[in-house]
Amino acid sequence: MQGLKMTTEPMVSVVIATYNMGQYLPDAVSSVLAQNWTNLEVIVVDDGSTDNTSDRMEVFNGNPRVRYIPTENRGQPKAKNRGLNEAKGEFIAFCDADDLWDPKKLHVQMPHFNDPTVGVVYSEVTYIDQDGNPITKPQPYERHSGKVTNNLVVKNFVPFGSAVIRRRCLEQNGCFDEALPMGIDWDLWLRYSVDWHFTYAPEVTYIYRIWPGQMSKNFRGRYDNAFRILNKFLDNHPNAINESLKARAWADMYISRGMAVAGGEDLFWEPLKDIFNGLRRDFSYMPAWRALIKLILRRA
The missing domain is CATH 3.90.550.10 (Spore Coat Polysaccharide Biosynthesis Protein SpsA; Chain A)
Structure with a gap:
């Protein structure tokens, strides 16, 4: 400055x-x-x-x-x-x-x-x-x-x-x-x-x-729109990022949604499916593996 x-x-x-x-x-x-x-x-x-x-x-x-x-x-x-x-x-x-x-x-x-x-x-x-x-x-x-x-x-x-x-x-x-x-x-x-x-x-x-009456913490709605936004951006700007980064972006999207659902609704199988979907897109993405471990430990 x-x-x-x-x-x-x-x-x-x-x-x-x-x-x-x-x-x-x-x-x-x-x-x-x-x-x-x-x-x-x-x-x-x-x-x-x-x-x-x-x-x-x-x-x-x-x-x-x-x-x-x-x-x-x-x-x-x-x-x-x-x-x-x-x-x-x-x-x-x-x-x-x-x-x-x-x-x-x-x-x-x-x-x-x-x-x-x-x-x-x-x-x-x-x-x-x-x-x-x-x-x-x-x-x-x-x-x-x-x-x-x-x-x-x-x-x-x-x-x-x-x-x-x-x-x-x-x-x-x-x-x-x-x-x-x-x-x-x-x-x-x-x-x-x-x-x-x-x-x-x-x-x-x-x-x-941060207060109780602010906008609804509708995490499912947020992620439905986030998937939509990412799709829209990649469709309209197909050359903005490389294929590897596209895979990472989709991986993070699935991981983030899975963990939001796990934390918000105390579910296991639905978040597990999202984590596996994320790993299929980017097997080396470490946050996905950390999320998987955290989900399993929570289940144990």
Whole structure:
């Protein structure tokens, strides 16, 4: 970061798609407005909330940097795309309605866009509970910078809300896929990774809230969509990765789903089948063998 400095502040449009998050939304908006980067706008797209969201947003009435757009309930991808379509900035960022930004977020991340090949800059996250108390949680994935397709096709290591993107990514590679109910960020990152570099800023700039009322932990639905997203990406970009890496990506997909089912539903035979499917695709993939051992020991 030393020596990286933008001479002017390009506008950043921050998209917040929300549904029944009135209890947390004002804090999310306020955390964005508290940036030491002044040239920004906040676009809140209310996806048909039935709680007190509209009342809670009245505190921002008259603030020229906040736009509140109530819509009918059409689902997360369409709400986010509405925000993207409304955005005026040269750069786009995101914040989930129950999360928070660190005040230094844009100051830390924006200078990395001095490199014109960089399309996405993302950062590290920390965690809080429903009352804002810190939670210690290990980071699950290794982060990567540069041409990241080879890594990203195996694991989505980009925390969604931490990302800032260049508008040209949208213009060149599209918005969120509205046919996908879940996993829309991984689908977006995979498409962007083909043409753009990603940069990881190791500073913590995003605060993720873990609480009982957040989106359903529907792991079966998540993996159904993950299989669909991987298929879609490989069909549309058949030369993006080599055959060996395709096999590894499919292996990891089966292993991850198997262990999610084993942990979430305390099953054995169905996860075992997934692990064997993973090993058939990449027999040397060590996480598959570790998963197999863990599953058998759990059964014993």
